[in-house]
Amino acid sequence: MSALPSQRATLIGFRRFATFLFAALLTTVLLASAALAQNAARLANTSKPAGPYRAMVPGVEVTIAPDRQEEETFTTRDIVEILAGIPGLDWKPKLAPDTKLLREMATQTVFRRDIWCLEFTFKPVRMIWVDVPQKSGKMQRKLIWYMVYHVKNTGQHLSPAKQKDGTYTMAPVDHEIRFFPQFVLDSPEYNKEYLDRVIPAAIPAIERKEDPNRKLLNSVEVSSKLIPLSTDLIDRSVWGVATWEDVDPRIDTFAVYVQGLSNAYQWFDTPGEFKRGDPPGKGRQLTQKTLMLNFWRPGDEFVEDQRIIRYGKPGKVDYTWAYR
Numbered sequence: 001m002s003a004l005p006s007q008r009a010t011l012i013g014f015r016r017f018a019t020f021l022f023a024a025l026l027t028t029v030l031l032a033s034a035a036l037a038q039n040a041a042r043l044a045n046t047s048k049p050a051g052p053y054r055a056m057v058p059g060v061e062v063t064i065a066p067d068r069q070e071e072e073t074f075t076t077r078d079i080v081e082i083l084a085g086i087p088g089l090d091w092k093p094k095l096a097p098d099t100k101l102l103r104e105m106a107t108q109t110v111f112r113r114d115i116w117c118l119e120f121t122f123k124p125v126r127m128i129w130v131d132v133p134q135k136s137g138k139m140q141r142k143l144i145w146y147m148v149y150h151v152k153n154t155g156q157h158l159s160p161a162k163q164k165d166g167t168y169t170m171a172p173v174d175h176e177i178r179f180f181p182q183f184v185l186d187s188p189e190y191n192k193e194y195l196d197r198v199i200p201a202a203i204p205a206i207e208r209k210e211d212p213n214r215k216l217l218n219s220v221e222v223s224s225k226l227i228p229l230s231t232d233l234i235d236r237s238v239w240g241v242a243t244w245e246d247v248d249p250r251i252d253t254f255a256v257y258v259q260g261l262s263n264a265y266q267w268f269d270t271p272g273e274f275k276r277g278d279p280p281g282k283g284r285q286l287t288q289k290t291l292m293l294n295f296w297r298p299g300d301e302f303v304e305d306q307r308i309i310r311y312g313k314p315g316k317v318d319y320t321w322a323y324r
Contacts, residue, residue: 054211062124062311064291066117066154067321070170072264072289073160075111080274080283082106087276112168116157116177117262118227121237122149124311125185125256125295128209130202132245144202145185145244147256148210150237153177153227176226181219182259183242187251196242206241216241253296253313257324264289266323287323294318 082102083089089103125147131139155174162168183196198218207216217225222240230236242256265288273283294313312318 053213060123061121062318063119063121064319066119066156067262068115068117068156068158069264070158072115073112073158073170074168075267076108077111077268079106079109080269081280084274085276085278112160113263114157114159114173115262115264116175117264118177118179119152119154120149120258120261120291121152122147122293123210125309127309128202128205130199130205132199132201142245143247144199144206145247146202146206147183147242148206148216148239149242150239151179151222151227151261152230152235152237155229174229176228178223179225179227179238180223180260181240181242182257183219183244184257184259185244185247185254186257187248187254189253190248190251192248192251194244194247197245199243199245202243203241206243214239218243251297253294256293256295258291258293259288259324261291262289290322290324292320292322292324 083106086102089101092101125145128144128146130142130144132142132144134140153176156172157175159171159173160168161171181196185194185196187193196219198220200218203216203218207214210216217238217240219240219242222238225238227238228236265286267284267286270283270285275282293311294316295309295311296313297309
């Protein structure tokens with residue numbers, strides 16, 4: 001009987017130890033689960049808070065409305081691959097009308113297509129110093145030029161609809177758009193062009209400067225997103241940033257060309273360029289509808305400051321659409 005208190009104490013100690021061990025194991029499992037959840041969120045790019053976003057001061061952003069023209073939905077061209085590449089087109093069957101001859105059908109042929117265009121909103125070009133990794137494994141301090149933007153799909157895209165009398169009318173359609181951006185910083189005075197480059201080290205620094213709660217996508221990441229339709233009540237814009245490095249500090253005036261906002265294009269064949277036996281399309285030139293934004297910086301190569309970059313150009317339009 002004298003051993004009962006000792007056994008009871010041992011049993012109580014064992015229970016306490018088991019309770020402590022269970023609590024420790026449970027805590028370990030919970031911490032491991034939380035770590036896995038954080039890693040999954042980081043991999044899914046969802047770890048960044050979704051707001052509240054930094055309020056914009058009026059006038060900081062510039063919005064370019066979608067530019068859709070009815071004449072962009074068709075192109076009238078000769079099919080040179082037939083006219084110059086197939087012999088014997090002058091032969092005419094007795095019962096065939098002239099309009100059914102292959103030569104006539106290949107002359108001034110009308111090509112029709114749907115046309116869409118995105119709304120483009122941007123902040124003027126800015127600068128930031130960033131430590132950029134080099135091939136040598138070392139870091140190099142560089143001045144990065146960048147432009148924060150967002151694109152919106154407002155719908156009402158143009159689609160040619162053939163009528164019973166053979167004419168065409170424009171039927172507005174709404175659908176998702178994939179934006180394949182290409183940003184080129186062009187300096188005519190020094191005959192230099194800089195293509196937007198993906199600089200992973202610069203994105204976090206730009207986000208901290210512009211808005212820590214706003215996820216900015218580079219040009220590759222933006223192209224992987226379908227731009228959903230926005231409404232007056234719901235804005236489904238996709239945000240991105242274009243970055244340039246090693247820009248000549250002497251540049252005073254420059255333009256940023258933005259391609260991918262519209263699928264409109266033009267093409268023409270150089271007269272006499274295509275010969276029989278040549279591959280299809282030889283001598284053909286294709287241009288894409290491009291937004292041109294003008295900027296100027298009244299400084300010099302010794303004062304590289306984003307505060308002196310101005311949107312627009314003295315004596316020139318602020319922006320224009322061109323084929324390039």
